[in-house]
Amino acid sequence: xxxxxxxxxxxxxxxxxxxxxxxxxxxxxxxxxxxxxxxxxxxxxxxxxxxxxxxxxxxxxxxxxxxxxxxxxxxxxxxxxxxxxxxxxxxxxxxxxxxxxxxxxxxxxxxxxxxxxxxxxxxxxxxxxxxxxxxxxxxxxxxxxxxxxxxxxxxxxxxxxxxxxxxxxxxxxxxxxxxxxxxxxxxxxxxxxxxxxxxxxxxxxxxxxxxxxxxxxxxxxxxxxxxxxxxxxxxxxxxxxxxxxxxxxxxxxxxxxxxxxxxxxxxxxxxxxxxxxxxxxxxxxxxxxxxxxxxxxxxxxxxxxxxxxxxxxxxxxxxxxxxxxxxxxxxxxxxxxxxxxxxxxxxxxxxxxxxxxxxxxxxxxxxxxxxxxxxxxxxxxxxxxxxxxxxxxxxxxxxxxxxxxxxxxxxxxxxxxxxxxxxxxxxxxxxxxxxxxxxxxxxxxxxxxxxxxxxxxxxxxxxxxxxxxxxxxxxxxxxxxxxxxxxxxxxxxxxxxxxxxxxxxxxxxxxxxxxxxxxxxxxxxxxxxxxxxxxxxxxxxxxxxxxxxxxxxxxxxxxxxxxxxxxxxxxxxxxxxxxxxxxxxxxxxxxxxxxxxxxxxxxxxxxxxxxxxxxxxxxxxxxxxxxxxxxxxxxxxxxxxxxxxxxxxxxxxxxxxxxxxxxxxxxxxxxxxxxxxxxxxxxxxxxxxxxxxxxxxxxx
Numbered sequence: 001x002x003x004x005x006x007x008x009x010x011x012x013x014x015x016x017x018x019x020x021x022x023x024x025x026x027x028x029x030x031x032x033x034x035x036x037x038x039x040x041x042x043x044x045x046x047x048x049x050x051x052x053x054x055x056x057x058x059x060x061x062x063x064x065x066x067x068x069x070x071x072x073x074x075x076x077x078x079x080x081x082x083x084x085x086x087x088x089x090x091x092x093x094x095x096x097x098x099x100x101x102x103x104x105x106x107x108x109x110x111x112x113x114x115x116x117x118x119x120x121x122x123x124x125x126x127x128x129x130x131x132x133x134x135x136x137x138x139x140x141x142x143x144x145x146x147x148x149x150x151x152x153x154x155x156x157x158x159x160x161x162x163x164x165x166x167x168x169x170x171x172x173x174x175x176x177x178x179x180x181x182x183x184x185x186x187x188x189x190x191x192x193x194x195x196x197x198x199x200x201x202x203x204x205x206x207x208x209x210x211x212x213x214x215x216x217x218x219x220x221x222x223x224x225x226x227x228x229x230x231x232x233x234x235x236x237x238x239x240x241x242x243x244x245x246x247x248x249x250x251x252x253x254x255x256x257x258x259x260x261x262x263x264x265x266x267x268x269x270x271x272x273x274x275x276x277x278x279x280x281x282x283x284x285x286x287x288x289x290x291x292x293x294x295x296x297x298x299x300x301x302x303x304x305x306x307x308x309x310x311x312x313x314x315x316x317x318x319x320x321x322x323x324x325x326x327x328x329x330x331x332x333x334x335x336x337x338x339x340x341x342x343x344x345x346x347x348x349x350x351x352x353x354x355x356x357x358x359x360x361x362x363x364x365x366x367x368x369x370x371x372x373x374x375x376x377x378x379x380x381x382x383x384x385x386x387x388x389x390x391x392x393x394x395x396x397x398x399x400x401x402x403x404x405x406x407x408x409x410x411x412x413x414x415x416x417x418x419x420x421x422x423x424x425x426x427x428x429x430x431x432x433x434x435x436x437x438x439x440x441x442x443x444x445x446x447x448x449x450x451x452x453x454x455x456x457x458x459x460x461x462x463x464x465x466x467x468x469x470x471x472x473x474x475x476x477x478x479x480x481x482x483x484x485x486x487x488x489x490x491x492x493x494x495x496x497x498x499x500x501x502x503x504x505x506x507x508x509x510x511x512x513x514x515x516x517x518x519x520x521x522x523x524x525x526x527x528x529x530x531x532x533x534x535x536x537x538x539x540x541x542x543x544x545x546x547x548x549x550x551x552x553x554x555x556x557x558x559x560x561x562x563x564x565x566x567x568x569x570x571x572x573x574x575x576x577x578x579x580x581x582x583x584x585x586x587x588x589x590x591x592x593x594x595x596x597x598x599x600x601x602x603x604x605x606x607x608x609x610x611x612x613x614x615x616x617x618x619x620x621x622x623x624x625x626x627x628x629x630x631x632x633x634x635x636x637x638x639x640x641x642x643x644x645x646x647x648x649x650x651x652x653x654x655x656x657x658x659x660x661x662x663x664x665x666x667x668x669x670x671x672x673x674x675x676x677x678x679x680x681x682x683x684x685x686x687x688x689x690x691x692x693x694x695x696x697x698x699x700x
Contacts (some may be wrong), residue, residue, distance in 0.1 A: 001055075007064045007589070008571075009295065010060065010061075010062060010063070010307055011060075011061055011063050011088035012058045012060055012061070012063050013058055013674070014057060014058055014059050015056075015057050015058075015059050016057055016071075021054070021057055022035045022150075023385065024053075024054065024057070025173040025178075026378050027052075027054075028050035028469055029518045029537060031050070032046055032047050032050060033328065033473065034203045034511065037252075038690050041697045042693075042695070042697040045690055045693045045694035045697055046686050046694050048690050049687060049690040049691055049694055051691060052683065052686050052687050053687055054120070055614040055678065055683075055689070056678050056680075056683035056684075059676065060164065060676070060677035060678060061211075061674050061675060061676050062674075062675045062677060062678055063673075063674055064670075064672070064673045064674075064675065065669050065671065065672055065673075066669070066670045066671035066673075067668070067669060067670070068667060068668050068670045069109065069665065069666070069667045070142055070310055070645075070666045070667055070668065070670075071109050071110060071111040071137075071142070072111065072142055072143075072144035072646070072661065072662070072663060072664050072666070073110075073111045073113060073138050073142045073145070073336055074108060074110055074111070074113070074144045074145055074146075074147065074644075074661050075100070075113050075115065075131070075134055075135070075143070075144055075145070075146045076097060076100060076106060076112065076114045076115070076117050076146075076147045076148075077115050077117060077130060077131060077146065077147070077148040077150070078093055078094070078097050078114065078115070078117065078147070078149050078150075078462065079117045079125060079127065079132070079148070079150035079151065080093075080116050080117060080118055081117060081118070081125040081153075081632065082174075082612065083125065083153055083612065084150070084151055084614055085123070085249075086151075086171075086266055086267040086269065086601030087266060087267060088501075089151055089172040089173070089617065090172075092172035092637055092640075093150075093170075093172050093189025093636075094169055094639035095596070095640065095641070096149055096172070096636055096640065097114065097149055097641075099640065099641040100112075100147060100641055100644055101114065103643065103644040104644060105113045107298075107644065107646060108645065108650065109646075109663075110144065110661065112217070113134065114211060114692070115130055115131075115133075115134045115140075115149075117130045118515060125150070125153055125154050125155055126154070126155055126156045127148060127150060127156065127157070127158045127286075127622075128154065128157065128159060128160045128161060128625070129156055129463060131146065131161065132161055133146075135161070135441050136203045138453065138527040139666070140164050140177065141164075141664055141666045142664055142666045143163070143164060143165045143652075143664070144165055144646070144661035144662050144663070144664060145165040145166045145167070145626045145659075145661040145662060146163060146165065146166075146167045146168070146629075146631075146632075146658070147167075147168045147169075147170065147659065148167065148168070148169050148170070148435050148622075149172070149636075150169065150171065150372060150622075151171060151172065151173070151616075151617040151618075152169065152171055152616075152617055152619055152620070152621050152622050153614055153615075153616070153618070153621065154621055154622060155651070157296045157621045157624070159627065160622075160624070160625035162628070163628075163629040164630070164651040165629065165661070165662050165664075166386065166630050166631035166654070166659075166660065166662070167292075167622075167625055167629040167631035168626075168628050168631045168632050168634065168653075168654065168659040169619065169622050169626055169631065169632070169633045170634050170636055170640075170641060170642075171363065171617050171618075171619060171633065171634070171636060172617065172636045172637060173266075173617030173635060173636070173637055174635060174637045174638065175484070175635055176207060176209055176616070176617075176618055176619070176620070177207055177264075177265070177266040177615075177616040177617045177618065178205070178206065178207035178264055178265045178266070178613060178616065178695050179203055179206050179207055179265045179266050179267070179615045179616045180204070180205050180206070180207075180259065180261065180262035180265055181203070181206070181242070181263070181270040181271065181543070181612075181613065181614065181615075182201060182203050182221075182257055182258070182259050182270065182272065182273045182520050183202045183203075183204060183273070183613070184199065184200075184201055184257075184273055184275060185200035185201060185202055185240050186199070186200045187199045187200070187275050187277070188277060189276075189277070189278060190244070190277065190278045190279075190280050190499050191247035191277050191278070191279055191280070192247060192279075192280065192281070192282045193247050193248070193249065193250055193279045193280065193282070194247065194248075194282075195247055195282075196244040196245060196247065196253060196479055197244070197245045197247055197277050198243070198244055198245075199240070199242070199243045199245060199255075199275070200240050200242055200243075200418045201215065201221075201235075201241055201243060201257060202238070202239070202240050202241065203219060203221070203235055203236075203237045203238070203242070203259055204237070204238065204497075205217075205262055206614060206615045206616060207348065208617065217233045217236065217237045218235065218237070218238075219234075219235060219237060219259050219260060220232050220233070220234060220235075220259065220260065221233045221235040221243075221257060221258075221259055221559060222257070222258045222259070222546060223243070223245075223255065223256075223257055224256040224258075224590070225245070225253060225254070225255050226253055226254055226255075226257070226599075226601050232339065232499050233610055234526045235244055242672075243388075244397065245259075246275065246278065246406070247279045248274060249278070249279050249526070250279045250280065250281060250524065250525060250526055251278065251525075251526035251527070252276050252277070252278050252279075252383055253277050253278075253279060254275075254276050254277065254590055254602065254603050255273060255274065255276070255277065256272055256273070256274050256440060256497065256589070256600040256603075257272060257273050257274075257275075258271055258272035258273075258535075259272075265615075266303060266424045266615045266616050266617060267455075267615045269588065269589075269612055269615060269658070270612040270614075270615055272562075272589060274588075274589055274590050274603040274604070275603065275627060276603050278485060280360070281309070281351070283309060283310070283311045284307070284309055284311065284352070284523065285308055285310075285313070285349055285350045285352075285353045286304055286311070286312050286313070286350065286351065286353075286354065286519075287313045287342060287349050287350045287354070288300055288301070288304065288312060288313070288314040288354045288356060289312070289314075289315050289317070289353070289354070289355055289356065289358055290315070290316040290317065290357065290358070291316075291317055291356065291357040291358045291359050291389060292317065292346035292357070292359075293316060294357060294387065294496060295499045296356070296357075296385070296496050296497070296498060297316065297356060297357075298497035298499070299498065299499040299502050299511065300354065300385070300515075300517075301314060301357055302502075303512060303515050303540075304519075305490045305517075310523045313342070313350075317358070317359075317361075317363055319409075322326075334559045339363070339364060339365075339368060340547045342369065343364060343368040343371050343372065344371060344571070345381075347371055347372070347375050348375060348378070348380070349378070350375075351442045351520060352381040352382075352383060352387070352522055352523050353372060353375070353381070353383070354382075354383045354519075355382070355383070355384050355385070355396065356385045357385060357386065357387045357389055358384075358389075358396060358494055359389045359394040360363070360394045360395065360396050360397075360398060360401075361394050366399065366400055367444050368536055369399050369400045369401050370494075372401060372404075373400055373401060373403050373404050373484055373540065374490075375488070375576060376404045376486065376488035376490060377404070377485055377486030377487065377488055378486065378487060378488065379486070379487035379488050379524075380488045381488060381489050381490075381522035381523045382404065382488070382489070382490045382491075382522065382687070383398065383490075383492075383493070383518060383522050384405065384490070384491070384492045384493070385492075385493040385496060385498075386456055386492065386493070386494055386495075386496065387454075387495075387496030387692055388417055388454075388496075389407045390409055390413055390416075390456050390458075390494075391411065391414075391417050391456055392412065393414075394410065395409060396410050400413075402461070402678075403463065403464075404464060404485045404488075404490050404491065405461055405464060405485035405492060406460065406461050406464045406465065406466025406467075406482070406490060406492060407458040407459070407460065407461060407478055407481045407492050407494060408458060408465060409456065409457070409459075409528065410458055410459045410477075411458040415457070415668055416454050416456060416457050416458075416490075416538075417454065417456060418454065418457050418476075419453060419454050419478065420452050420453070421451045421452070421507065422451060422452060422453075422455070422456075422472040422473040422476055423446075423447055423449055423450075423451050423452075423673075424447065424449060424452060424470050424471075424472065424479055424480075424509070425447065425470060425471045425472070425473050425474050425476070425479075426439065426442055426447070426469065427468055427469060427471055428551075429467055429469060429549060429554045430468070430469035430470055430480070431444075431576045431577065432528070432549050432550075432576045432578075433467065433469050433482075433530055433577065434527070434528045434530065434547065434577075435469055435480075435482065435517045435521045435528060436469045436470060436480070436514070436516070436517070437515075437575075437576070437577060437578075438499055438575075439510050439513065439514060440510045440513060441509060441510055444681045445554035447509075448507060449501065449507060449508070449509035449510075450500060450501060450504070450505045450507045450508050451500075452472070452495055452497040452498070452500060453497060453500075453503075454495060454496070454497055455472045455476070455477060455479055455494050455495040455497075456477075456495065457477050457496045458478055458481075458494055462687070464483050464485055464490070465483060465484075466481040466482060466483035466492075466511050467481065467482050467483065467530075467549070468480070468481055469481070469482060473497070473663050477481070477494070478494055479493070479494055479495055480493055480494070480518070480632070481494065482518075482521065489521065489523075489524065490522070491518050491521065491522050493518070498511050498514070499511075508587055529547065530547065530549050531546075531547065531548050531549060531596075532546075532547045532592075532598070533545070533546050533547075533595055533596070533598035533599065533600040534547075534600050535593045535600040535601065535602035536602050537585045537591060537604040538543050538601045540584060540586055540604075541582050541583070541584060541585060542559065542582065542585035542591050542593075542602060542604070542694055543578045543580065543581075543582050544559065544569060544571065544580065544582070544583070544593045544595070544600065545571075546571050546578070546579045546580075546582050546595050546596065547578055547600070548577060548596070548611065549577060550580075553577075553579060553596065554595065554596050555570055555571045555572070555573075555579055555581075556568070556569075556570065556571075556594070556595065557569040557581060557594065557595035558572070558573055558576040558590070558593070558594045559583055559591060559592070559593050559594075560590070560592040560593075560594070561585070561587055561591055562588065562589025562590055562604070563589075566648075567583060569581045569593070571585050571595065578627065586603060587605045587611060588604050589603075589604055589606055590602070590603060591603075596610060600671050601691060610633050619633045631653060631654070631655065632651055632654035632659055634654075634659065639657075640659050642654075643657060643659075644658070644659060644661065645658050645659070645660045645661070646660065646661055646662075646663050647660035647661070647662060647663065648662070649662050649664075649665055656678075
């Protein structure tokens with residue numbers, strides 16, 4: 001701005017101290033009053049003389065200042081949050097921002113600042129927080145006005161600041177909109193397998209002219225769960241509704257809830273909501289039946305008792321029931337072995353049965369062993385740890401249990417027992433299987449584990465396909481074999497010397513981790529599944545992982561987004577048995593991945609994201625802040641951005657097709673000049689003239 005000179009003030013700069021000047025004024029008044037009392041001829045000239053003298057001594061001066069005017073500052077806030085991507089709002093907003101910027105550059109004396117409000121995540125659009133940060137660098141006496149281009153959904157509208165200039169809100173829509181949303185009131189993060197999880201939801205219709213007519217209206221609610229056929233319920237709009245979801249399996253379940261769109265609503269994005277419920281087992285019931293006591297028995301017991309979620313029932317068979325060695329009854333077990341209750345009545349209540357060096361010596365009649373076989377085929381879990389007895393006449397391989405064992409003795413006799421030191425070795429298949437992949441101490445060739453000294457020579461069971469995950473050395477016989485039988489699972493540990501690792505023998509080994517994985521795989525833990533496809537979304541990126549036992553699994557996958565669009569995805573190998581791929585996932589909703597006949601689902605975004613809680617374009621939320629600043633609200637569609645004008649304070653701040661910014665006239669003083677109102681020469685000449693006139697008048 002150009003500099004300008006102006007008279008700022010009239011000031012008195014006395015030539016004498018104020019006290020002396022007052023004393024002289026008092027004496028002058030006394031002399032003049034005496035003259036008027038005596039009716040002296042020169043009284044009026046004396047009055048003029050003393051008045052001129054006192055006025056000159058008071059030093060009246062004009063103070064002139066040179067001003068440099070500062071540019072006014074206009075602030076533009078452009079909302080780029082997620083809700084602005086609805087219905088072309090972002091394009092309208094950017095076009096309006098560009099137009100205002102062009103007009104602002106053409107206005108002299110106006111500085112234009114633009115602030116973009118980014119995605120705020122879980123906190124919603126914090127419009128006024130961004131405004132406060134921008135205003136911190138703007139002097140209030142230079143603020144010409146604030147223009148906010150937004151859909152009106154501000155999460156901090158109740159804390160709007162006091163503005164000394166108008167707030168103009170430009171909304172990229174034709175007018176007030178309606179919206180229907182489904183809101184998750186409460187939902188558990190976990191659910192007990194076999195029970196139901198309760199989810200509370202509410203369906204709300206917003207922006208209707210007569211909101212009372214919407215409350216109580218019934219709409220269909222569609223429930224989709226992990227790609228299963230949808231379930232439809234009728235739900236009333238307004239009140240909270242309870243949904244009971246059965247938890248049928250361990251692991252995460254992705255659930256999508258959706259309702260039909262409201263006629264004329266802004267968007268259907270918040271007509272659906274997704275949540276994830278993890279299924280967990282309440283208590284794991286494990287039955288451990290041990291043969292004669294041996295050093296490894298305590299290893300099993302310690303492992304299972306260390307897990308607080310395990311209910312362990314453990315029996316050790318000290319002798320067969322047919323043997324009579326005259327031992328007193330008080331030295332035997334306190335209770336008899338409840339064979340009927342465990343293997344007939346309650347066998348289906350166990351999540352895992354472990355037979356540790358158990359001999360088939362008649363304690364379990366064939367029909368009870370057949371119950372174990374039926375239990376496994378119906379979905380049960382069996383873990384068999386064998387020793388020398390497996391190659392003897394009392395071997396379980398000679399019982400009905402052989403029908404579910406993936407490995408059988410190669411020889412019934414001493415030839416079926418191999419006594420030689422070896423280090424357990426993970427096979428190529430085991431390196432891809434999650435049970436034995438990446439075991440601590442495995443370096444791919446020569447494991448850093450202590451040796452074992454005995455294993456059982458076995459042969460595959462042609463009726464039960466099995467996977468050999470570990471061998472007794474690189475060329476030794478099978479050491480760990482797993483297999484699927486019907487809907488159940490069977491694992492066999494073909495050595496009774498894993499307890500050496502727990503004792504730290506020659507370095508020990510990952511005994512606890514290996515046994516934990518074997519037990520949890522047997523019980524069907526999803527994270528240990530051999531062939532599995534998983535998907536999850538984090539920070540807007542979808543990660544798909546494919547686990548496979550195949551040496552060269554297919555790497556092609558297809559991802560289906562919440563909008564139904566398909567995206568090809570290539571999975572790159574990460575390590576043996578595991579491939580991974582990533583894809584941007586900006587949309588909130590359920591993402592589906594398909595690969596090799598497997599499907600996985602992932603939920604993107606929170607169950608009820610604040611940005612999508614209300615997708616209307618509305619002026620009602622910002623109306624109090626606009627009214628307090630004497631601003632205006634303009635709907636951009638279809639007229640576009642209004643013209644920008646500069647107006648004087650106290651006038652109209654907006655009109656038809658235009659919005660106004662205040663001329664604040666802020667300035668800085670660049671110079672000060674003092675000009676005496678009565679120059680010295682003029683004052684002295686006038687005083688002398690008045691003195692002569694008074695003398696001549698009085699001398700007559």
